[in-house]
Amino acid sequence: MKTKIAVLYGGKSAEHKVSMQTALSVINALDQEKFEIHPVYITDSGTWVRGEEITGQVNDVKRLELAPEKNEVGALTLTEQEGKSEAVDVVFPLLHGPNGEDGTVQGMLELLNIPYVGNGVLASAAGMDKVIMKAIFAQAGLAQVNYVHFVRRDWERDRKVAYDKVEQELSYPCFVKPANLGSSVGISKCRNREELEQAFIEAYKFDRKVIVERGVTAREIEVAVLGNDDPKCSVIGEIVPKKDFYDYKAKYEDGDTALIIPAEISADVVKTVNDMATQAFKALDCSGLVRADFFLTKDGTVLINEVNTMPGFTPFSMFPLLWKHAGLEYPALIEELVKLALERYDEKQQITYTF
Missing domain, CATH: 3.40.50.20 (Rossmann fold)
Incomplete structure (x- = not known):
């Protein structure tokens, strides 16, 4: 059947x-x-x-x-x-x-x-809100870039205070993002106060909460995670945007980005990335799938940037490509996700809801 x-x-x-x-x-x-x-x-x-x-x-x-x-x-x-x-x-x-x-x-x-298929309520909600996600990562002891965040009401009350805080705690360059959006929508790179002011206006079009992250000179590497309570990691890939940063147009319109799979990194970095991705997956109580994104600095420091609980899923998206290079083809990957969903559902049916 x-x-x-x-x-x-x-x-x-x-x-x-x-x-x-x-x-x-x-x-x-x-x-x-x-x-x-x-x-x-x-x-x-x-x-x-x-x-x-x-x-x-x-x-x-x-x-x-x-x-x-x-x-x-x-x-x-x-x-x-x-x-x-x-x-x-x-x-x-x-x-x-x-x-x-x-x-x-x-x-x-x-x-x-x-x-x-995919992540449950908690992981989905926490993974969507970058501020909450980063707070959980910090609690789990995962290294990440410095950041600050603001809600619209506080920003509207005194915009200068917000801009001063960014400059004092992060400096330039920095990235301003809507806290609850993906695909690089509403993100701006800022190099001065004028760009910062415009970036806040743009980000608040898409959310009531904005996060600002310190810019870091680093390679962008990603790993795909698959599983429920015993997650496994794919090979690791690297994104090399030809633009200033990996924005929406670079992802979905221009095709102006190189994906290097597998990434040319040491065995030690591979282990660190896999360990951190697994730790992040479990810290958020994820299930099914996650794409975990990292920065790799020149001195070999690995910083977690974020996880995506429903990453892009075309055959040319990073998540399926990483698993393809690990030996799991696109149709088989989809079937595995359905299998994981049914396994998790069956486990939940064992819970007693009466007392």
């Missing part, structure tokens, strides 16, 4: 388009001899739309933009309704950013008692 899988994509987020591309890749890679594929599109305004079963290749991402007036609407279409056997066996949430990658959708799926 085929596993009935709902591929959840789109979302009310600035990363809506990235999610669409990810969904297209995953849908086309799923083995239709093993999986019954049901697309579930979340519009950019937040409406849930469940489409008909997909029984072939999808050649254009626009085919995944399901119209609410022509399809079933609502999150409850994932469950069994009025005796109809429409319930799915597992959900693959390919959502990036707020309202999807931040624990909100994961919480809803928990309440509906539906297995789902």
